[in-house]
Amino acid sequence: MRKITAEMSNRFLWNLREQQVELHSLCLYQDGEMLLKKAYAPFSEGSLHPVYSVSKSFLSVLIGWLVEEGKLKLSDAWLSYFPEYRRYVRDPVFETVTVRDLLTMTLGQEREAPVQGGDDWIRKIVEEPVTVKPGTRFFYNSQASFLLGVLTERASGKRYTEYLEEKILKPLGIQEYKCETNQDGQVIAGLCLHLRTEDIAKFGIALLEEGRYGGRQVVPEAWTAEVGKMQIDNSDVIPPENVEGCRGYGYHFWLCSQGGYRCSGLFGQLCYIWPEQKLVLTAASAASGNGAILSCFYDAIREASLEAPEYTDFQIAPAAGKKSCPAGIPVKEIYSAKKNDYGIEFLEFEMEEGDETRYRISLWRRGKRFSFEAVWGRWLSQEDHFTPFTPYIYDGAMNPAYHERFAAPRLFASCAWRDGDTLAVRLRAEDYSGTPEFAFRFLEEHTVEMDYRIGAYFTEENALQAKFTATKYLHRIAGA
Secondary structure (H helix, E strand, O other), X not given: OXXXXXXXXHHHHHHHHHOOOOEEEEEEEEOOEEEEXXXXXXXXXOXXXXXXXXXXXXXXXXXXXXXXXXXXXOOOEHHHHOHHHHHHOOOHHHHHOEHHXXXXXXXXXXOOOOOOOOOOHXXXXXXXXXXXXOOOOOOOOHHHHHHHHHHHHHHHOOOHHHHHHHHHHXXXXXXXXXXXXXXXXXXXXXXXXXXXXXXXXXXHHHHHOOOXXXXXXXXXXXXXXXXXXXXXXXXXXXXXXXXXXXXXXXXXXXXXXXXXXXXXXXXXXXXXXEHHHOEEEEEEEOOOOHHHHXXXXXXXXXXXXXXXXXXXXXXXXXXXXXXXXXXXXXXOOEEEEOOOOOOEEEEEXXXXXXXXXXXXXXXXXXXXXXXXXEEOOOOEEEXXXXXHHXXXXXXXXXXXXXXXXHOOOEEEEEEEEEOOOEEEEEEEEOOOOOEEEEEEEEEOOOEEEEEEEEEOOOOOOOEEEEEEEEEEEOOOOOOO
């Protein structure tokens, strides 16, 4: 085992900054000691984060418990537990799909079945053509995880969250979490969980310690020996330049280039288990993926002899630019939006001057006001009245109460003036991976251009951009 030194940790943190990886929180554990446990302001150590496909690895452990308890076998045909769906199967070969095929992402379908709204998700998936013999070819498919999620309920005889709490969460001392469902109340098991980074670290530590945490068996010991082994070679479908993606796949875990294995979620949600080094690394972030984080970590170990200053600035940078509003800029006005694809009707700007100038910005859509306040030089914490403006991409497929249950509880905003006429705004929110950025450019003839971008946002492009022009509106909005 190579001991991770303070110099290595510092180098790791500097590497992350140099590579512009936006961390929200981080834990680094080795051989019984928590070496790092930090949140990056405005986030706190108590913040929940959407962990996306890290959820798949928790699901894997539940399957392991069902195997341990004799309630299913990996060789069982999935359809044998759901005979009522046999009549919807388009291709008879689907009847041979096993639990193991689903765990190894070798379902045989080469696209994810499209589901939306109030669809019967199971029916949609079993109706999808099977184009490759199940068990033979890797294709990363979150619908395989969904099928395992509903199987978990049927085989255990319990609700998914009930079984999850019994087998994993309570033994780890995890009391607060969120779990997403579709409109039928079925858990979207491949990306359902919202957890604290420290709690994910507990999960990794249990895997490191042959399934035990705090004297309790959280993962069946036999399962810990199997989940991180290569169960399917994926180097024929994932290019070698994806260094951390082409090393093979276990039972809903990814193998890593330097050894060990990981739970991996969209935008750099990470739980890396490295048994040879007795190490667990967890992170919540808004990154391009786990590869950037792991690369920074591996480089820090290799560069151990290179000194780095002590790292103390655990903060996401607020908006950069000048503090004061340029003379003549009309920032106490309402602007009527020209026709746009986003349903935005008005932009409203208010400014309150005092010890620090506070801006209140509102976007009106379909008669509803979404607003936030921002100041210069720091993150302003506030109750969130804005995040539901940009709904999660699965909003149409999820339970309609999604926003009531999962609206981010706290919003953070900062702003600054740049280029003489542009108010730049940065937003972050608890329990939200997105990185919203506004640029309001105030032009002549009572016109403002709005450019709204979100990185680390769950769309096909992993980003969103809305851009349009609005003109000054001379009358107050009713109810404003």
